[in-house]
Amino acid sequence: MFRILKKSLKTGIVTGRHPVAPKDEAGVSPTASLKAKPFRRSLTIREVDTGSCNACEMEMNALMNPIYDAERFGIHIAASPRHADALVVTGPVTVNMEKALKDAYRSTPDPKLVIALGDCACDCGMFKGSYAVTGPVERHVPVDVKVRGCPPRPAEILHALQRLQGQSD
Amino acid sequence: MTDVIEKLRAAFGQTIADATIHHGIPLLRVGKAEVPLVAHYIHTHPDLQGTLSLLWAVDHRPREQRYELWYLFTLADPRAWLLLTTDLLNEERLFPSITPHIHAAKWYEREIRDMFGLIAQGHPDLRRLVRHEHWPKGTHPLKKEFPWNTVMGQQQGQYAFRRIEGEGVFEIPVGPIHAGIIEPGHFRFSVAGEPVLQLEIRHFWKHRGVEKLFENLSLHAGVSLAERVSGDTSFGHSLCYCQTIEMLLGITVPRRAGYLRALFLELERLHNHLGDVGAICNDTAYALAHAHGSRLKEQMMQLNDRLTGSRFLRDVNRVGGTAVDLDTAQLDQVVAELDRIERDFSELESIIFANASLADRLETTGVLDERTAIDHGVMGVVGRASNIDRDVRRDRPFAAYDELPVNVARYRYGDVRARMRVRMDEIHESIRLIRDVRTRIPQGPVLAAPARVPAAGEWALSAVEGWRGEILYFVMAGPDGTIHRCKVRDPSFVNWPAIQFAVLGNIIPDFPLINKSFNLSYAGNDL
Numbered sequence: 001m002f003r004i005l006k007k008s009l010k011t012g013i014v015t016g017r018h019p020v021a022p023k024d025e026a027g028v029s030p031t032a033s034l035k036a037k038p039f040r041r042s043l044t045i046r047e048v049d050t051g052s053c054n055a056c057e058m059e060m061n062a063l064m065n066p067i068y069d070a071e072r073f074g075i076h077i078a079a080s081p082r083h084a085d086a087l088v089v090t091g092p093v094t095v096n097m098e099k100a101l102k103d104a105y106r107s108t109p110d111p112k113l114v115i116a117l118g119d120c121a122c123d124c125g126m127f128k129g130s131y132a133v134t135g136p137v138e139r140h141v142p143v144d145v146k147v148r149g150c151p152p153r154p155a156e157i158l159h160a161l162q163r164l165q166g167q168s169d
Numbered sequence: 170m171t172d173v174i175e176k177l178r179a180a181f182g183q184t185i186a187d188a189t190i191h192h193g194i195p196l197l198r199v200g201k202a203e204v205p206l207v208a209h210y211i212h213t214h215p216d217l218q219g220t221l222s223l224l225w226a227v228d229h230r231p232r233e234q235r236y237e238l239w240y241l242f243t244l245a246d247p248r249a250w251l252l253l254t255t256d257l258l259n260e261e262r263l264f265p266s267i268t269p270h271i272h273a274a275k276w277y278e279r280e281i282r283d284m285f286g287l288i289a290q291g292h293p294d295l296r297r298l299v300r301h302e303h304w305p306k307g308t309h310p311l312k313k314e315f316p317w318n319t320v321m322g323q324q325q326g327q328y329a330f331r332r333i334e335g336e337g338v339f340e341i342p343v344g345p346i347h348a349g350i351i352e353p354g355h356f357r358f359s360v361a362g363e364p365v366l367q368l369e370i371r372h373f374w375k376h377r378g379v380e381k382l383f384e385n386l387s388l389h390a391g392v393s394l395a396e397r398v399s400g401d402t403s404f405g406h407s408l409c410y411c412q413t414i415e416m417l418l419g420i421t422v423p424r425r426a427g428y429l430r431a432l433f434l435e436l437e438r439l440h441n442h443l444g445d446v447g448a449i450c451n452d453t454a455y456a457l458a459h460a461h462g463s464r465l466k467e468q469m470m471q472l473n474d475r476l477t478g479s480r481f482l483r484d485v486n487r488v489g490g491t492a493v494d495l496d497t498a499q500l501d502q503v504v505a506e507l508d509r510i511e512r513d514f515s516e517l518e519s520i521i522f523a524n525a526s527l528a529d530r531l532e533t534t535g536v537l538d539e540r541t542a543i544d545h546g547v548m549g550v551v552g553r554a555s556n557i558d559r560d561v562r563r564d565r566p567f568a569a570y571d572e573l574p575v576n577v578a579r580y581r582y583g584d585v586r587a588r589m590r591v592r593m594d595e596i597h598e599s600i601r602l603i604r605d606v607r608t609r610i611p612q613g614p615v616l617a618a619p620a621r622v623p624a625a626g627e628w629a630l631s632a633v634e635g636w637r638g639e640i641l642y643f644v645m646a647g648p649d650g651t652i653h654r655c656k657v658r659d660p661s662f663v664n665w666p667a668i669q670f671a672v673l674g675n676i677i678p679d680f681p682l683i684n685k686s687f688n689l690s691y692a693g694n695d696l
Contacts, residue, residue, distance in 0.1 A: 003516075003519065003520055003523065007461070007516055010516075011513075014464055018471065048346055049346075049351070049353055049375070050353075051377050051692075052375075053397040053398065053399060053400035053692045054400045054401055054690060055401065055403070055481055057351065057400075058401055059480075061463075062463070064350075064463075065466070066460050067467045077349070077350060079348035081346075091375070094374065094375055094377055095321060095376075096345075096373060096374045097345065097353060097374050100345050100346055100353065100374070126382070126393065126394055126397055127378070129318040130317065130318065130377055130378040130381065130382055131310055131315070131318060131319040131321060131378050131381065132310070150483075151481070153480065
């Protein structure tokens with residue numbers, strides 16, 4: 001017990017100890033901001049991996065660690081698309097995942113947002129044209145926001161989400 | 170090496186059509202009908218005890234009208250490689266399966282059937298593996314006549330899961346999209362009450378055609394694709410790819426680059442292991458350890474970012490060395506940061522070990538016994554937790570590991586706790602290795618130029634101990650510096666089937682915990 005307390009006191013508050021994201025990146029259109037209006041205070045995300053190399057997943061996971069702590073901005077991760085306000089889709093959409101992506105999209109209640117995360121989701125990246133890839137994401141479901149990068153840094157993802165929520169400049 | 174060849178020659182005589190040594194690896198050529206016999210001998214002979222490390226096919230057309238099958242064995246002592254190869258000439262599509270004797274070949278032979286249309290006769294399970302049911306009949310992407318950018322049609326079909334029937338037995342399908350931020354895969358449990366009677370894993374949802382895409386690239390350009398085979402192992406994969414190409418191009422990597430590669434490989438191991446220790450605790454609902462673990466992982470990734478400009482150590486490896494050099498100040502900074510992290514982590518360890526209810530969840534959960542692990546050729550962290558004493562860094566030193574002796578962590582019980590303990594020990598060992606790198610690293614260049622251009626048909630094979638385990642790359646050169654065939658093997662491909670055995674008899678709520686303790690890559694498995 002004392003060991004745990006001592007550790008917590010020694011560690012202190014680490015939230016926010018990360019390099020800031022460059023402010024210039026666009027990606028959030030006025031239409032998307034308008035669509036995101038109901039989610040200004042609380043945005044629940046379902047992450048759907050449609051064939052990424054798992055680097056984007058690692059950065060999404062990092063978003064939930066004590067350093068980025070996305071929960072403090074009302075961003076939550078849901079276990080089911082039925083509980084989600086937004087789908088975050090990573091990867092170039094493989095032939096095997098195409099149906100699963102469409103199912104997840106249909107299962108998400110309206111109004112909903114789709115965020116394409118990473119270069120693969122935006123334009124298939126290195127996997128463009130492969131026989132096993134049918135993407136990008138916007139070919140299958142309407143995409144509201146694109147966050148580029150291979151993978152985008154957690155600070156950049158957080159910044160994009162906050163802009164979407166209208167919490168940032 | 171020659172005595173292995175002599176031994177096999179004595180046992181099989183004229184059956185072995187040809188025996189050579191290539192890049193230090195004995196290579197035996199036999200007729201396809203004799204493969205199961207010779208493979209069985211290598212696998213079971215007490216002096217050899219070869220485990221199947223890799224099995225792959227090469228389509229030699231249009232240059233020659235033949236397919237070639239390659240079997241790579243790792244012998245028990247010393248841990249030398251042995252290659253067995255056979256030809257399928259002209260219109261031959263059948264080859265005898267070795268799976269009835271060697272379990273480890275099971276997925277490989279199914280994969281070869283899907284990718285090349287070559288059928289393993291006598292294989293106990295010839296369902297599709299990579300190709301899901303909606304892929305049209307006759308689609309075999311790695312055949313040379315199959316264009317890489319084919320737009321595939323669709324057909325109807327259903328995968329036949331193995332079923333267990335009886336009173337009170339029911340099935341739980343999970344996936345491909347499952348809870349949490351995790352990659353897609355399908356798990357089909359058959360349970361009676363809580364305990365799992367059977368688990369069947371259905372993967373390859375993420376198949377992106379990586380091996381076919383390699384064939385479009387030049388030898389030098391493949392590095393960035395290798396970095397994207399499995400993002401969390403970006404450096405391990407790119408290092409293994411670079412080593413293979415360097416063998417083909419006759420490059421001797423400068424010593425300093427070798428040391429830097431060892432350093433970055435250990436950094437990659439560190440951030441993944443630190444995250445995993447926390448994540449294993451998280452799956453027992455112990456959020457505090459998870460918070461600390463993910464904090465330490467994030468600190469490591471920020472360190473990567475400061476050193477190389479990439480949190481995943483991407484764009485660091487080049488064919489011939491590294492693109493990044495670190496000066497003395499940076500190396501001191503790394504060691505100072507790691508000193509802090511090791512102190513921090515040791516405190517976390519003592520908190521974890523002091524928690525009795527956590528130990529209760531971890532001990533005896535998800536036991537993978539040594540026999541099963543050997544039979545399936547399980548490797549890496551998972552293997553070392555089941556008493557398999559293998560580590561490429563020690564057994565077949567690459568980069569600068571010939572001057573950096575590694576103490577291999579090993580536990581006997583094969584449960585979740587053993588897998589966590591292996592990770593904890595390796596964290597300390599990696600930090601020690603990085604301190605060693607700091608004191609021993611020589612001055613000099615970090616990038617060397619190619620010495621030669623490989624002729625079409627030349628090949629090389631190389632292994633790297635990534636943080637999950639042994640990564641293998643086989644590259645055969647095409648004409649004019651192109652890639653004819655690139656076989657990629659992430660340790661996940663071998664370790665996934667072993668989970669099906671580790672969960673037997675465990676309760677369903679422990680599955681996420683067991684899965685996390687293996688922590689395998691879906692992307693590296695599906696390619």
